[in-house]
Amino acid sequence: MKGRTRKRTYRAVYRLLDRVSPVPFDCGAICGSVCCTAAYDDESLGIMLLPGEEKVHDRSGGWLSWESLITNEYEFPESWKGRIWFVRCKAPPHCPRNLRPIQCRTFPLTPHLDEDGELSLIFNDFDLPYVCPMIEDETELDERFVRATMTAWKHLIRDPLIYDLVWKESRDRDALNMDCR
Ligand code: SF4
Ligand code: SF4
Numbered sequence: 405m406k407g408r409t410r411k412r413t414y415r416a417v418y419r420l421l422d423r424v425s426p427v428p429f430d431c432g433a434i435c436g437s438v439c440c441t442a443a444y445d446d447e448s449l450g451i452m453l454l455p456g457e458e459k460v461h462d463r464s465g466g467w468l469s470w471e472s473l474i475t476n477e478y479e480f481p482e483s484w485k486g487r488i489w490f491v492r493c494k495a496p497p498h499c500p501r502n503l504r505p506i507q508c509r510t511f512p513l514t515p516h517l518d519e520d521g522e523l524s525l526i527f528n529d530f531d532l533p534y535v536c537p538m539i540e541d542e543t544e545l546d547e548r549f550v551r552a553t554m555t556a557w558k559h560l561i562r563d564p565l566i567y568d569l570v571w572k573e574s575r576d577r578d579a580l581n582m583d584c585r
Pocket of ligand 1: 431432433434435436437438439440511512535536537538539
């Protein structure tokens with residue numbers, strides 16, 4: 405599936421996020437890097453690349469395994485037609501840091517759009533089969549990381565396909581929160 409985001413935009417976002425970390429220490433040391441390694445035990449886990457993000461990667465590089473998913477077989481936005489890439493690391497938590505996908509770089513935060521289209525960042529609230537201590541404790545994250553992540557998502561949602569994904573996830577979240585009241 406072709407998004408509007410160019411390879412050079414993804415590269416710029418990667419460079420921006422290369423310079424920051426959620427906390428000023430290796431948070432993997434407190435949980436055994438569970439967000440990376442959980443995929444070893446659960447094959448349904450992995451990393452979904454954003455539309456066109458695959459352009460940044462060399463598929464012959466060998467450190468990721470690649471699977472393409474047919475979008476209409478999953479709960480993707482209606483505008484998503486075709487295939488999207490789902491990757492899994494072969495030797496987590498080890499990876500070329502400068503090639504980590506967006507999903508790894510912005511975790512434990514996730515973007516949320518309110519009904520007026522206002523973007524904010526919240527702790528990732530997807531149903532995960534592991535516990536991220538930073539989400540659990542709502543750890544105060546490095547301001548530079550939060551700022552860079554916000555800038556990254558502001559750029560990314562200019563792509564209508566990415567906007568639609570964040571919009572859908574936000575409405576699903578709102579609906580779930582209403583049900584929980
Ligand atoms: S982001 Fe959370 S789950 Fe992942 S390594 Fe850091 S503390 Fe662990
Ligand atoms: S790319 Fe790196 S950070 Fe992301 S899941 Fe794989 S090992 Fe973890």
